[in-house]
Amino acid sequence: MSEPFDLLVIGGGINGAGIARDAAGRGLSVLLCEQGDLGSATSSASTKLIHGGLRYLEQYAFRLVREALAERERLLAIAPHIVWPLRFVLPRDTGLRPAWMLRVGLFLYDNLSALRTLPGSHAVRLSGTSLGAPLQARLTEGFAYSDCWVEDSRLVVLNAMDAGERGADIRTRTRAVSARREDGLWRASLSDGTEARARILVNASGPWVSETLSGTLSLNSRAAVRLVKGSHIVTRRLYAGDHAYILQQPDRRIVFAIPYERDFTLIGTTDVAHAGAPGPVEISEEETRYLLTCVNRAFAKRVEPGDMVWSYAGLRPLYDDAAANASAVTRDYVLDIDAPEGEAPVLSVFGGKLTTYRRLAEHVLERLGPHLPEHGPAWTGTAPLPGGDMPKGFSDFLAGFRSRYPFLPEATALRLARAYGTRAARFLDGAAALSDLGEDFGGGLARAEVDYLIAAEWARTPEDILWRRSKLGLHVPPETQARLAAHLGGQG
Known part of the structure; x- marks a missing residue:
């Protein structure tokens, strides 16, 4: 049997991939095993935002918001191809949070992090403006602020790629x-069919974290996971412009409406307690009605079920803090370590979010x-993710990319630059025409990219390619x- 790994990481979502990358880059030997595809559960079913969590301020989660805002800036710098700024419009809705409360919250949001390159918040007039054009006439004023968009499943893959390139053994579809x-x-x-030995085991299996402890490892834990289903719908594009809306609801939740994949609008999310076993989940009719009702409270043109083109749902593996309401459960993470004297340790990750995965990984290595x-x-914190080495930023890179590959249609060039950044050259260089990239599978997906x-x-x-490596x-x-x-x- 081979020499033991320093770390065996169970789970190939964002936390597992981030931990594997961090550890491999420190010179540690790492094996990561993922029972399905990378990011195929929670990490690809998010609202696809890198954000501080404006609404978490109502729960006084100042440490989490501060950390998330700092991480927002770091991720924008190390992955400018898959993370980019997004402006949010928050209409003020009579009878819900008063204007003074929104101003105070946004002031804190602007100032909790010492790192800030994005524009701050300010009041905006909605009536008679392009920002208010899609909205109902009663919504006349609001606020604008900044956060970031992320290609969530690609964030997972890029972390795993970097881990692999630094020596980690990444095994997908391996449970x-x-x-x-x-013996320690x-x-x-x-x-x-193989066996692996490791000095430390990291349980980053997301919704399966408790099952892994009690089943795979035959251990008990003081910490517990609370599964909360979040569902989203995608409709035909509801409005012009590159901005998103954050819509307050009478139940004090918020729902986002976000420009998506050029032709669509992403709407979400729900928070529904999930009492069943972890695994694939789907949006319910009740959740669909809820999201449609939310947007129809704000938008002038009614959105009907027939406007929907897709939906997706995932389970958030939140740390169970005994909150009565699923929306109030902490989005912070808890690291639970079991290390009896003389025995090999296991560290389990409960909770977490896309935005703070990198800092979570650092905390894991600190604890271990x-x-x-x-x-x-x-x-x-400063090392670019694969494809993100763009010293002059994405706009400058895109201009050069289009000049370098003039045969690419504009939409395809933008998609490839966003998805792969500088790594796109690995399958584009040497091509002088679209035909040089091989068979077109549709939508600009060429054989060279697939291979x-x-x-x-x-x-x-096909699902890996069409729904996680892309949204083609x-x-x-x-x-x-x-x-x-x-x-x-x-293949093979």
Whole structure:
């Protein structure tokens, strides 16, 4: 059997991928196993925002908001291709939060972080303006503030890619069947038929965190996970402009309406307690009605079920803080470590969010420091993610990208620059025409890109490519899936 890994990470969502990247970059040996595709559960079912969490201020979660705002700036710097600024419009709705409360909240939001490159908040007039044009006439005033958009599932993949390039062993579609402590190490049986030994086990299995503890590891934990389902709908584009709306609701929740994939609007999210086992979930009719009711309270043109083109849902593995309402459960994370004297430690991650994954990974390495061999210092705060090495920013990179590949249609050039950044050159260089990229599967998806995703990004199924490595599933003709399946079936 090979030498033991320093870390065995169970779970290939954003937290697991981030921890693997951080550890590998410090010179530690890492094995990450993920039972499905990277980011195939919670991490690809988000609202796709990198944000401080404006509404968390009402819960006095100042530490979480401060940390998230600082991380927002760092992620914008290290991944400018998949993270970009987004302006939000918050209409003031009579009978809900008063104007003074919104002003105070936004003032805090603007000033809680010492790092800030995004524009601050300010009051805006809605009546008679382009910002108010899609809204009902009663919404005459509001506020504007800044946060960021992120391609969530790509954020996971890029962290895993960087981890792999720094020496980590990344195994997708590989489940940790069982693991036990033996001779001061963890000995794990994996579904690929192999065994692995590790000095430390990190349980970053998201919705399965408790199941992994009690089932795979046969351990108990003082911490518990609380599963909350969040669902989203996607409609045909509801309004012009690149701004998003944050809509207050009578139940004190907020719902976002966000420009999505050029032709659509993303609406979400819900917060519904999930009492069942972790696994795939779907939006319910009640959640669909709720989201449609939310947007129809604000938009002048009524949105009907027939306007929907897609929906998705995921389970948030929140730390159970015993809050009565699912919306009030903390979005902060808890790291629970079990390290009996003389035994191999296990650290379990409860909760967390996309925005703070990088800092969470640093905290994990800090907590595990006394149990690890000598390793390097924290480093991920300034190191670009794959494709994000753009010293002059994304706009300058995009201009050069279009000049370098003039044969690409404008929409395709933007999509590839956003998805891959500087890594796009790995499958585009040498091409002088679209035909040089091979078969077009539809929607501008060429064989060269597909083969790159197979070779470099662990893509194995049409769903991996059309819904996680991209959102081309919204744009391609129906036959694309079958053609992709045939191509993928012929690989290897």
